[in-house]
Amino acid sequence: MITDGAVGGLYHVCTALAAGLSLLITTDPGWPWPARFVGFSRVPVTMVPVYARERGYRLRVEQLAEVIERRSLLYLIDPLNPLGSSYGRAELEAIAELARASDSLIVHDCTYRHFAQGHTLMAELYPEGTLTTYSFSKWLGLAGLRVGALVGPPGLMGTLTGVPANPLGAGITAQRAAIAGLEVKGPWLGRLRAVNAANQQVVSDAVTASGLGRVLVQPSHGNFLAVDIGESGWTADGLCAALLERDVFIRPGTYQSPLFGERFVKVSTSVPPEWARRFASAWSAAAAGEEPR
Numbered sequence: 157m158i159t160d161g162a163v164g165g166l167y168h169v170c171t172a173l174a175a176g177l178s179l180l181i182t183t184d185p186g187w188p189w190p191a192r193f194v195g196f197s198r199v200p201v202t203m204v205p206v207y208a209r210e211r212g213y214r215l216r217v218e219q220l221a222e223v224i225e226r227r228s229l230l231y232l233i234d235p236l237n238p239l240g241s242s243y244g245r246a247e248l249e250a251i252a253e254l255a256r257a258s259d260s261l262i263v264h265d266c267t268y269r270h271f272a273q274g275h276t277l278m279a280e281l282y283p284e285g286t287l288t289t290y291s292f293s294k295w296l297g298l299a300g301l302r303v304g305a306l307v308g309p310p311g312l313m314g315t316l317t318g319v320p321a322n323p324l325g326a327g328i329t330a331q332r333a334a335i336a337g338l339e340v341k342g343p344w345l346g347r348l349r350a351v352n353a354a355n356q357q358v359v360s361d362a363v364t365a366s367g368l369g370r371v372l373v374q375p376s377h378g379n380f381l382a383v384d385i386g387e388s389g390w391t392a393d394g395l396c397a398a399l400l401e402r403d404v405f406i407r408p409g410t411y412q413s414p415l416f417g418e419r420f421v422k423v424s425t426s427v428p429p430e431w432a433r434r435f436a437s438a439w440s441a442a443a444a445g446e447e448p449r
């Protein structure tokens with residue numbers, strides 16, 4: 157199903173299926189929108205805390221087992237924005253088993269899959285209960301064109317396509333751009349992943365050398381790095397503002413985490429290499445307490 161960005165598909169799933177759901181399960185940190193979407197129908201939300209090194213900064217099966225109920229919807233972001241962690245096949249199998257046993261659905265949000273090393277699709281393991289989102293915004297940079305997709309088994313998709321959110325179709329310019337991108341996907345991804353990896357190295361070297369913060373998941377499976385600044389004396393918003401004064405835009409954790417948002421910032425890395433170098437000098441200067449020029 158072609159949607160208006162991956163988020164258009166998420167909105168549709170969360171509103172169209174809400175009446176049959178007992179609970180939405182998501183993570184903190186995570187991406188806030190699906191929890192807000194089901195809020196329209198007063199579906200309760202459980203946010204499982206995953207900001208923990210010993211848990212690999214991702215949802216563990218034991219944590220899910222404690223909260224899952226019959227007819228839950230698990231919103232599983234993988235790779236996880238904003239931390240950069242990802243799930244191995246065995247973990248996904250165990251999660252699928254819990255979902256199957258409780259008659260629950262899984263939305264596998266694969267927005268950042270193209271940057272991951274060794275990504276497994278939940279749809280291979282739990283095809284009857286998984287809806288997978290597809291985004292063109294990150295790997296292809298089409299965020300402003302608003303095109304994405306939702307993929308799932310015929311039964312579930314029948315409900316969703318019966319009354320689409322965009323019955324007159326998604327924008328044709330965006331669809332043409334997406335098709336053009338798919339035609340050159342192999343070589344384009346090869347180059348993009350190399351630039352992303354090199355930029356992550358530049359960012360992480362700068363963080364280490366500065367003594368300000370610690371990269372949480374390395375290598376990140378996304379096109380970003382999360383940096384813990386909990387011990388630094390900076391607030392996330394304060395540090396982002398200080399970098400913005402040096403013409404560098406990074407995100408505070410507060411956008412994506414009610415519990416841990418002040419402890420980290422997120423740095424995007426699928427950017428021109430020059431920007432990564434600019435980040436490095438701005439971060440070092442902020443760490444050294446220099447005034448912006």
Ligand SMILES: Cc1ncc(COP(=O)(O)O)c(C=O)c1O
Nearest residue numbers: 161162163187237267291293304
């Ligand atoms: C986890 C996650 N899901 C979905 C989206 C939305 O993607 P799209 O631009 O395709 O709507 C984003 C964008 O930031 C995201 O981080």
